Amino acid sequence: MSSNIKVKRICVYCSSEFVAQTTSTKYCSKKCNSAHYKTKVRAKKVERSNIETTQKKHKPIQDVQAKEFLSVKDVSFLLGCSIRSTYTFRKRRTRNRTQNKYFRLSMVNNNLIN
Numbered sequence: 001m002s003s004n005i006k007v008k009r010i011c012v013y014c015s016s017e018f019v020a021q022t023t024s025t026k027y028c029s030k031k032c033n034s035a036h037y038k039t040k041v042r043a044k045k046v047e048r049s050n051i052e053t054t055q056k057k058h059k060p061i062q063d064v065q066a067k068e069f070l071s072v073k074d075v076s077f078l079l080g081c082s083i084r085s086t087y088t089f090r091k092r093r094t095r096n097r098t099q100n101k102y103f104r105l106s107m108v109n110n111n112l113i114n
């Protein structure tokens with residue numbers, strides 16, 4: 001619905017001054033309105049994609065941390081070292097104990113602190 005009022009406004013997208021017929025008009029043209037909308041949609045897509053990437057990046061760590069017992073491969077992944085180093089680490093830790101095939105997460109955490 002148009003009215004007889006003429007209001008000077010500044011376009012949100014191109015920052016040019018224009019004369020609007022309502023006080024709620026934000027854009028100088030349909031072209032600026034569409035361009036600004038597309039920019040916002042594109043920014044949302046990029047943000048959503050970045051969030052998905054971050055979640056995928058941290059998912060393997062969360063999966064490993066959810067386990068009660070960890071395999072040598074899991075421990076080497078958590079510690080960021082080779083599987084051979086993890087075997088050496090396990091050999092030192094279990095020298096006077098019964099040989100376990102799997103690590104407990106608390107055992108890994110305690111060794112990280114010390």
Ligand SMILES: [Zn+2]
Nearest residue numbers: 011014028032
């Ligand atoms: Zn404009």
